[in-house]
Amino acid sequence: MKKSLILFKEIKNYRDGYHLNSKYWQEWKTKLPALSLDLREIAIGMLLSDACMYKISKHPLIKFEQGYLQEEFLFHLFFIFKSYCFMLEPGKRNTLDGIRKGLTKSFWFKTFSHSSFDDI
Numbered sequence: 001m002k003k004s005l006i007l008f009k010e011i012k013n014y015r016d017g018y019h020l021n022s023k024y025w026q027e028w029k030t031k032l033p034a035l036s037l038d039l040r041e042i043a044i045g046m047l048l049s050d051a052c053m054y055k056i057s058k059h060p061l062i063k064f065e066q067g068y069l070q071e072e073f074l075f076h077l078f079f080i081f082k083s084y085c086f087m088l089e090p091g092k093r094n095t096l097d098g099i100r101k102g103l104t105k106s107f108w109f110k111t112f113s114h115s116s117f118d119d120i
Contacts, residue, residue: 020086020112032083035116039080043120046077053117060117065093065108074107084111 018024047053051064066074078090090109095101
């Protein structure tokens with residue numbers, strides 16, 4: 001009987017020495033200003049097309065993802081929403097099979113949950 005090898009993805013729940021659910025980060029999030037009108041309109045437009053929103057705590061978060069051909073666009077979105085993200089840079093997904101196996105399939109990032117997203 002062969003033992004299967006289980007690989008665990010490292011989860012980075014710390015930034016700047018504080019756990020992302022710590023009092024430090026929770027207070028920091030409450031001090032952020034509400035989304036500007038421009039960011040709100042961009043968020044709504046993206047939610048009507050490629051982004052998704054879901055709730056895992058009191059407030060919702062937004063996940064943005066674009067295919068590898070839209071890398072520049074996704075990085076632009078990340079730049080304008082980075083104040084509402086714990087991520088330091090977008091993540092990437094690789095293709096698991098086919099002609100593009102091992103190559104980048106898409107780029108993504110998530111905002112943290114925030115009260116600014118409640119009314120969207």
